[in-house]
Amino acid sequence: MNNNQDNQRANAYACPKANSPAPVSARKNRRGFFHVCFAMMTGIAACIVAFPVFSFFRLPKRINTARKIEVPIADLSEDQALFFDRQGTQIALIFTERQPKVFDSACTHLGCLVKWDPNEHIFHCPCHGAVFDDKGQVVKGPTNVPLKKISFEIKNNVIVIS
């Protein structure tokens, strides 16, 4: 007898009213109130999780901060060219006639990266053969726009490109 009762208890399911029809206006009774509370708590929890996850996709500090490029003039030799990455754009530093000059090394025709020829003092574009002189002016080629100059300053004999 006792065993039979236990069996009945074990076979009973929680939430007996689960299949009863939903009330017309769910907000006006206790169940509706708990539904709203539950939805709000879920929303708050979702925000708490979403905030760090979305923050994680922001750029890390190292990539975000501008890095200065510093080159001591003493390290440069005549007719030498150096190429740097300046936050995604490639720049070229050349040292001719004892003067440093800095250009955006993208060719003004279609954006290929130009090469420096130290013997002839020219920038040569490998894609369509444009040629620029050591002041960035067009010598020859499919473009008539000079290379873009990049501003720099010299502090204590060090070239600083910010």
Place this chain on the structure above:
Amino acid sequence: MSKLIELIKRIRKELDDRFDLTPVVQKNLTQKQVPMTLSWAGCFGGLAFLIFMIQVFTGILLLMYYKPDPERAWDSVTFIKSNVPMGWLIQRVHSVGANMMIALVFLHMARVVYLRIFRKPRELHWISGSVLLLATTMMAFTGYLLPWTQLSYWGAKVGTEIPSAVPLLGELIVVLIRRGQNISGETLGFFFAMHIWVLPALCVLMMVLHFLMIRRTGISRPL
């Protein structure tokens, strides 16, 4: 707001017209019926599964910056902890989650042993669960080496020493899991592959079997 609710209701209606989803969701999720005698201790397995999902998610996030290379592993973890926005939180959740998951898996197992749920017809639940326990501890062990700190290096050194007690084959097993005589870059690569692909895939396979079998036999009830 009310327009949004209208839109959701409409999408739900259109889906129901085609797939009749609402009864399926109600039966399996929102109005799922469980035995009245089930105690809160029955949640341990489900909570372990929840933490597994969190581990997969945070693991994918960490993978965007982690480098499995002895030269850069420690630097990349430090970078995640100090430079990536909220990286410290994601990294900490992943490392604490591993401990929590092992604790929950053991609690789940303790309940199953104490209530003798492993008996017929649930023997295979127990066996798949044992494989899951092994896979979970292995994931924790392989993950411990990845930050490449002194602690993780010596932890891996001691841990991989254990199979040397196996008669005859012991030394061979140690060399095979270390990918060499010592803990090196090859060990790191091997542990990394195990940690992010092989063991999670094994876990998912075993979990699918585990859950399908529970659905088939039903939740255990006391006598």
